[in-house]
Amino acid sequence: MARFLVSRLAQSLLLLVLVSVIGFGVLHLAPGGPMAQFALVPGMSQAQLAEIAHAMGLDQPLPLQYWQWFSRLLVGDWGHSYRDAQPVLAVIAARLPATLELMGAAIALAVLTGVTVGVLGAVRRDSAFDVLSTAGAMVALSIPTFWFGLVTIYVFSVKLGWLPAGSRATVGDASLWGYVHHLIAPACVLALVEVAVWSRYMRSAMLDVIDQDFVRTARAKGLPERRVVLHHVLRNAWLPMITLAGLELPTLLGGALVTETVFTWPGMGRLFLDSLGYRDYPVVMGILMVSALLVLIGSLMADLVGAVVDPRVRLD
Amino acid sequence: MTDAPLAPPRRLAALLSRRPAAGRARSGALHRFLRHRLAVAGLAAIALMLLACWLGPLLIPYDQLFIDIRHRFAGPFAGPHVFGTDQLGRDLLVRLLMAGRISLTIGFAAMALSTAVGTAIGLVAGYRGGLVGAALMRCVDAVLCFPSVFLLLALAAFIRPNVVTITLIIAATGWMEVARVVQGQIRTLKARDFTLAAELMGASGFYVMTNELLRNAVGPIIVAATLTVARAILAEAYVSFLGYGIQAPVASWGNMLNNAQQYLGSAPWLAIFPGLMITVAVASFNFVGDGLRDALDARVEL
Amino acid sequence: MAGPVLEVRGLSVGFADGRRTVPAVHEVAFTLHPGETLALVGESGSGKSVTSLALMRLLPPAPRTRVTGAALLRGRDGTVHDLLALPDAAVRALRGDRIAMIFQEPMTSLNPVHRIGDQIAESVRFHRGLDRHAALKRAEGLIERVGIPDAARRLRAYPHELSGGMRQRVMIAMALACDPAVLIADEPTTALDVTVQSQILALLKGLQRETGMGLVFITHNLGVVAEIADRVMVMYAGRIVESGGVVPVMTAPRMPYTAGLIASVPRLDLKGGEMVSIPGTVPDPRAPPPGCAFAPRCPHRRPTPCDEAVPPLEAAGAGHDVRCRRWAEIAAAAAPRPALEARA
8 A cells, every 4th residue: 555655755746856847848939928018018118028038037048947946846835926926835725725726515415416417327237227328428428518508598588597607605795505506507518528528438347347246246135126236236347437537637627628718717727717718827737737737636536535545456 | 177078167157148149139139239339320320421521511501700790699499590690690500510621630640649659658568568668658647746737738839830830739738548458468468478479480570560569459449549530629619719729710619618608598599509519420430449349349448 | 843844836937038938937837845855957048047036936027028827935924926927016015024045146146245144134124024123133133043153253244354154144044034944955966066065965954954945956966865855857958857856866866867877976986987978968948859959969869759749747757757668678677777867
């Protein structure tokens, strides 16, 4: 276990370094680069531009710039937003909770629905329910999240008026219901793709287990079918699903960005788009890094949890 | 204990498996029928879409850029504009089809590029193995850590968007899965005898890679490529919807939705039709990929 | 207590294959008395495992399989239940309680993510309504009874922490949890190595003496049969081809197939004697031979009468039945030698 932990951590650190190199490279090598916003300001002379570049350290060789940037990154100095001069970490930290809240709600929804659909599909294999849910999942995977968001707004906000069309809360309404009311539509929209993913994986994980000998043993004990499925099949089938939770994080984060845009949800995704618009390079860079970090930590945790809950891995 | 005359009870296992054998239960046949049908339907839909997008505009008496202020926001299925018109009175159907040309072209081109890149990297990583292979695959992992929408946007925002650059960007963020599939496939193939046989016969590494390994990995690559078209079409839609992709007045399904957003209440058809086109296109490729996966017996998950 | 604890009549099983039904078991009938051991012998594909799974109602449900006949199990209160006719819920109440089963593969027959104590306790909890603590206490006793040392600690072990022999002991403990009247053991020793095999056999025999349960022991290994069984039933291509007491069947087999099986048991006492195997394979159940199913492989086959029709089960002695039209002829010809023609 300790060895597994150490090697998995080392792997994550290596990935972290690679991730930072890629992120740094992407924004520096792209045409325009971090100087793009200043080049657009009218009346800015070449000398002034050079001065700004010097002040920002942009005239130094790239590897050096990277090293300085990365070492500052490690100590939590992620630079300042070009837009309002706030520290990048503070800017992101202000928006992160909204994103995590949205993602958390969507994951909970997706796991509950997806697992239920997948289990039922596997237990009643080839039934009408199974065929329809499998095909439905495929269609759900093909629906663009933003369009589904627009349709949801059109139906539930514009036509029916049941749900608010966007934002996280109504000004002046601090009630819990107010929050939940605003959360329903974006969480459902973000969850759609994940429901499809989870039901597909859950179904095939269940089918991998359902014909195994120990399931027959459980039936031979005279257990009710419900207990056989939940206690014996599902308990084995959901182990690989924990890893899936980690693997799905990038998709979920990407979906959150789009969902936040459609529902004007004040999270990190919207911040990312706004910052792109302003060429606010440090914030864009910061969000890229934070999302990659979230993914790294998420998959690390998923692997660790997966190892802890699987008794076969718990060797000394 | 030896039991020489007694074969393992394979037939019994097959009979006892809860999986229905070919043509057994009626609902099982329905299942396969539908699955198969969906792949066939997907293929038909793709063909129809290609045909419509390239021939359709020639048959419609409107230009995608023709502005007719008197007929703004004409509703669908009433009057000469079958799918209605947008805020400038442009015919929605012809715009949808022209946008389809762009979206499908980007989808296929990005698929070709990312499949080529992914196959090359996966091939080298899988065949070389060792440090080179590990390094390449760690790079794949690292790129996969970034949510692809974030990466796409970050790249798109710093590049002048047109069909070529958008294709490049989508390919740049879409080759990793193919690389993984190919690398895994090559590694299992490499363990088999024919690779060794070829090497013993003095074949060069490049020859072995291209002629022996690649040929045997074609099935999974085709499946992955098909699913990659679906992802590329979606990716284009996302970037264009968010304003960093194909720019007006050129239409793509994504930027038509971006435009439709502000008229959602008054002209919902502007949002509904492009979204349906995307969904149908993406679902078609997904169904075909799924059907191919079964047909080619390739366990590829993207 | 007189009378059988399990009586099977006319048990037939067919598997749906497309539009037709492929027969797997034909008209199997036997009785089992308390404390008695019946060995069910045959090659794989002979229908012995299907027979046992049908009795346990563990085959896939109706449209996929067709089970007919009756399996009368005497309940705890003396009432008789037809296992093949009861509704699912009623079968579940008996299964694991009055009739239990252990399987061939101890490595895969235990759930890898549950502790063995819980897996044993589970059936007591369901059938006896004990709470977890009491059930675990009982499981500990059972673990001790099946000869696993350090029971209290083993209770908390996971299956992967145990050897194959230990796991089979756990399976036995699990099956015995509710003191079943009938235990079906489907090749319980096949996957184990030889020394462990005899330990498990001894354990089963000992436990049977203690509890007086009837044991249906399924095996392809006649060496094991001699060790454990009171009566033998040989199956071939889904039919009983010979049945009787263990001594007459083993020493004077009347069916050439039984004789072949006995000859193919590797014997340490016959030095230099080569091991004999029966040539050919079990017929495809989709296309059975017109007459005796064993005829294509039988050294004594004559087109008449062997290929004419499926032979009936004839009495060849007291309680000794055989499904062979030529058994009397063959027996007469080979009178001096019981185990026939070791053609080496």
